[in-house]
Amino acid sequence: xxxxxxxxxxxxxxxxxxxxxxxxxxxxxxxxxxxxxxxxxxxxxxxxxxxxxxxxxxxxxxxxxxxxxxxxxxxxxxxxxxxxxxxxxxxxxxxxxxxxxxxxxxxxxxxxxxxxxxxxxxxxxxxxxxxxxxxxxxxxxxxxxxxxxxxxxxxxxxxxxxxxxxxxxxxxxxxxxxxxxxxxxxxxxxxxxxxxxxxxxxxxxxxxxxxxxxxxxxxxxxxxxxxxxxxxxxxxxxxxxxxxxxxxxxxxxxxxxxxxxxxxxxxxxxxxxxxxxxxxxxxxxxxxxxxxxxxxxxxxxxxxxxxxxxxxx
Numbered sequence: 001x002x003x004x005x006x007x008x009x010x011x012x013x014x015x016x017x018x019x020x021x022x023x024x025x026x027x028x029x030x031x032x033x034x035x036x037x038x039x040x041x042x043x044x045x046x047x048x049x050x051x052x053x054x055x056x057x058x059x060x061x062x063x064x065x066x067x068x069x070x071x072x073x074x075x076x077x078x079x080x081x082x083x084x085x086x087x088x089x090x091x092x093x094x095x096x097x098x099x100x101x102x103x104x105x106x107x108x109x110x111x112x113x114x115x116x117x118x119x120x121x122x123x124x125x126x127x128x129x130x131x132x133x134x135x136x137x138x139x140x141x142x143x144x145x146x147x148x149x150x151x152x153x154x155x156x157x158x159x160x161x162x163x164x165x166x167x168x169x170x171x172x173x174x175x176x177x178x179x180x181x182x183x184x185x186x187x188x189x190x191x192x193x194x195x196x197x198x199x200x201x202x203x204x205x206x207x208x209x210x211x212x213x214x215x216x217x218x219x220x221x222x223x224x225x226x227x228x229x230x231x232x233x234x235x236x237x238x239x240x241x242x243x244x245x246x247x248x249x250x251x252x253x254x255x256x257x258x259x260x261x262x263x264x265x266x267x268x269x270x271x272x273x274x275x276x277x278x279x280x281x282x283x284x285x286x287x288x289x290x291x292x293x294x295x296x297x298x299x300x301x302x303x304x305x306x307x308x309x310x311x312x313x
Contacts, residue, residue, distance in 0.1 A: 011060050011078060012198055019056030019201035022306050026051055029302055033295050041292070042219050043180070046212040048299060050185070051306055053205045057192050058307075060199075078195075085194040089187075097145055103137040106156045110134075114159070114167065118152065121172050124224050125179040134159060140242040142170060144177050147184055161241055166234040169225050176220035182213055211266060218270055223282050232274045239267045 026048045035041045035048070061078060111134045122129040130150040142154040152174050162170065177183070189209050196202045222228045 015056045015060035016199050016201060018059040019052050019199060022052035022055040023201055042216045046216055049208050051303060053192050055306055056199060056202055060196055082195050085191055100153055103135040106134040110159060117168055118171055121175050121224055125175055127179050141238055142174050144174050150178050165230050169231045169234045172221035172224045173217050176217035214266060228274050232271045235271050
């Protein structure tokens with residue numbers, strides 16, 4: 001009973017309060033600075049939304065600036081729980097990676113053509129070309145595995161059903177995940193979500209991050225290909241193919257991978273958003289760059305303030 005009371009008063013409740021306060025501040029900053037409407041702002045919005053997650057996590061660990069009095073047994077429990085979550089996720093990832101490696105690979109002229117396409121697209125976003133694996137195993141969409149030596153896994157059924165332009169758009173989205181280091185950021189977010197499963201604010205922030213991640217990758221992929229209409233058509237086609245597969249397997253989005261599918265509930269929202277993008281959305285003028293740098297400075301100030309203020313101790 002004493003342990004539970006200590007956890008609630010010194011870790012859980014302060015974490016919920018700190019996360020909620022930080023999220024309100026971040027949403028106000030996004031609203032007041034109008035951090036939307038251009039491709040420059042999209043990634044900045046993602047970074048802002050990470051702040052409440054990190055703040056809540058630090059408070060939960062008892063590392064909040066200003067100090068939280070945490071007993072040794074609550075510290076042992078919290079860190080033990082964190083290690084357990086990490087080990088579970090890593091075992092899940094290794095198990096899935098092994099399954100992918102054991103899948104039947106396809107090596108033909110089409111695969112070699114796609115490897116060249118990956119190299120060309122990777123050069124456009126200044127990343128090393130990932131290893132491309134075309135597999136016969138059914139997955140709803142392609143996905144990226146790993147942190148540094150990344151692999152891009154492409155189900156063969158998509159190669160058979162998509163045109164060359166649609167495959168280019170699809171591969172551009174996956175390379176956008178690599179360029180943005182989404183595997184690392186979302187792996188971190190997944191661990192925070194697992195460790196702070198009790199915190200509804202964390203669950204809400206995690207949902208926001210998944211949405212922003214996919215939108216940002218859509219933006220980068222469209223800027224690479226220059227074909228927003230084609231990208232929207234590709235999304236719809238992949239979704240249709242996935243729905244037609246009655247016994248479809250769901251990608252384990254909680255492991256270290258990023259996929260085109262993301263959350264299937266976001267498909268219609270993403271397509272509608274792409275269709276409605278303003279004509280100057282991807283334009284990078286000197287005025288927009290200056291505005292972007294001003295916003296970055298304000299975000300830095302907000303970050304320092306959020307991690308300096310202690311509202312619970």
